[in-house]
Amino acid sequence: MAVADLSLEGLVHDLNNVFQTIAESAELLGNDPKWQRLAHTLQRSADRGYRIVHSILESNRCASALAPVIENASQFCRDYLECANGPKIEFTDEIDPEFDLKGDAAGWERVLVNLFLNSAQAGAKNIHIRARGSEIVVSDDGPGISAELLPRIFQPRVSTKSIISGLGLYVVQSIVEQNGGTVAATNGSNGGAVFTMRV
Secondary structure, three states, X not given: OOOXXXXXXXXXXXXXXXXXXXXXXXXXXXXXXXXXXXXXXXXXXXXHHHHHHHHHHOOOOOOEOOHHHHHHHHHHXXXXXXXXXXXXXXXXXXXXXXXXXXXXXXXXXXXXXXXXXXHHHHOOOEEEEEEEOOEEEXXXXXXXXOOOOHHHOOOXXXXXXXXXXXXXXXXXXXXXXXXXXXXXXXXXXOOOEEEEEEO
16 A cells, blocks of 8 residues: 655644744743733744645635735734844835735745845835736835846845845745746836736
């Protein structure tokens, strides 16, 4: 009798245990008013971890709303930057109420988190998300992308930071393409980076 390969399910199981430990620790911290804010941050991060690992086994590809995905991604970005003593970021959006996000919502959340963090780490203070027709456009007011990096921006290990970085935009492109879309990077006419996803 053939033995099923349960390595992926086993990985998800073990990661769920990690996130459960973080969630329980956050609950304990939340009992102390001094640590409640940190507890909420930990809980949101654990919830995001659950969404990511569950999406690995998720076969449902129904359309979903974009607004909650943006809210989850922007909140994670704020939490991350606060814990890292990073800059404050303002988010604005223009979303067509009839816009449908096709594919895995947790995957799209990963796309947006990577784009948002890249913008913040590049020095942007404002990030704008526009969704209309079959396009999602994420733009910022940062320094933009250098002419040297622009043609290679989605390749793995391409980064202005250390060699351990440089996977964020590669992940973005991979997930967008897995969901049947395309992504392109340009610089805005008034500066800043612009990422256009056709979905």
